[in-house]
Amino acid sequence: MDWAIFSFLAADALQNGTIYALLALSLVLVFAVTRVILVPLGEFLVYAPLTYVWFLPPEVSGLNLRGQIPGTAWLAAAMLAGWAFLERKSLRRAGLLALGSLGVLGLAWWGAQGVPLWLGWFLAVLVVLPIGPASYRLFFEPAKNASVLTYLIIAVGLHFAFMGLGLVFFGPEQFRLPAVWSGQTQVGLVPINNQAFLVYGFAFLSALGLYLFFSRSIYGKALRACAVNRYGARLSGISPSQAGYVSFSIATLIACVSGMLLAPLISPAYFQGFLLGLKGFVAGILGGLVSYPLAALGALLVGAMESWAAFQASAYKDAIVFALLLPILFWRSLRSQELGEEE
């Protein structure tokens, strides 16, 4: 392997690793606060750019969708309506949620009528975003105090449902999306897509934002408190279910924006979310799903491993990355014995 190939692989590793890091941070956040391993996070990641395709003018997307409302909008609206039904005892809250449900459809209709690219971009994120917290309310909150395994089974079920719905909504093909910042910049030997810089910028801002939120804001500290000691948090007046909504919302937002920024580089399709999410999960496992810095480090490791494997044995690329789980789990199990019971 010469220097040029190494540089190309490193650039590739950094780009993929950054996305995995964003997903891993979201997974760690959700798991720490709610004990849910959010398997469908990858679906949220591809839902946003696929929704965006429906908001693109025909001359950009090359498709004739004739102002159709994308299926994700119907899904988000239905889930918000279900949420409103569950909150029917509080008229004010139920009313707001019902309004939100109609609002999502309104936004989607507006987007489908043909809007400027930048507006469609934001509308796509807004339309997909409610699916995250609504999933928490509809599927995880009713199973209060369930075991991690029960939550995992629910999450895997949701993943299959959302992936299947993705196929129904968007069809099997991959879509080409316009870059927010097109062109390339030469860095040393490697030309890097400008769009990739946006991914790095967003990753940096999210990490900084989360750091400030958790260390400065009382709401961020309350989320951490919920993660550290759920019972203690309840006794201090911090509601774990509210913390659940907040963590699901933040994770979904990060996944949606990551997906929007990544999409022009990968040409998304309905099935791509799962592999991305799973690699984020492998990265998160390195930190035991509790440590943010270790998760980010793990993500870069997964990215590096993947691009190296893609070069050396591309048919086994994914297998090699997932084989990383074995040494990681082995190392974790040795470590957790030293620490004793963590509960």
Next chain:
Amino acid sequence: MNILEVENLSVRYGAVEAVRGLSLRVAEGEAITLIGPNGAGKSSTLKGILGLVQASGTVHYLGETLSRRTPEMLAAVGLVMVPEKRELFASMAVEDNLLLGAFPRFQRRERGIREDLEWVYSLFPRLLERRRQLAGTMSGGEQQMLAIGRALMARPKLLLLDEPSLGLAPLIVQEIFRILGELKARGVTILLVEQNARMALKLADRGYVLEAGELVMEGRGSELLYDPRVIESYLGIRTREAAGG
């Protein structure tokens, strides 16, 4: 005015009835203690009041009936418990633990939280010294002080304490009770569950004695302290307890 009125409270865990038909009341400014041996249902009573376990019977707080209650909801309206195991945020700084005690007040954008922080620091100067330290790295006594301080940050109208002396050295226990006396003098209403009956009865205006899930006696703290039955059942063992602890 009664801050808390509990009527006919029963708590079951499956086939076991931990508390049977318990009634008690706490008036504003009072310090009340609930004493009894291990397994008498003292902690279950507190948990039943807070809605942490399934309980039948009625609980009135500030004149309102609390039918569906959760600890987070009650903490927001000033019914705050210091739990038996302290339940601190171990990997967070002492000051963050204290500030989180006032979380519902932050949500309401209440004023005076900083002043209360100063007040808690004046009650527990040790916490001021260690404000940047992680809560989990402190000694048991300091953690108990932090747990009480965190509860005080909620500006409780009624402070429930579950065995604050548990597992602490006698000198620390005295310190904790001195602080509780100071809180009482400042008008904080207290419901204290204790195995250390002598200290609890000295502090309390009134006491309830619980045995096998049922109330067997109630009276003024000073009366119970000299009641022969109480002396025989609870105070006689105190010397052994002190020697053991």
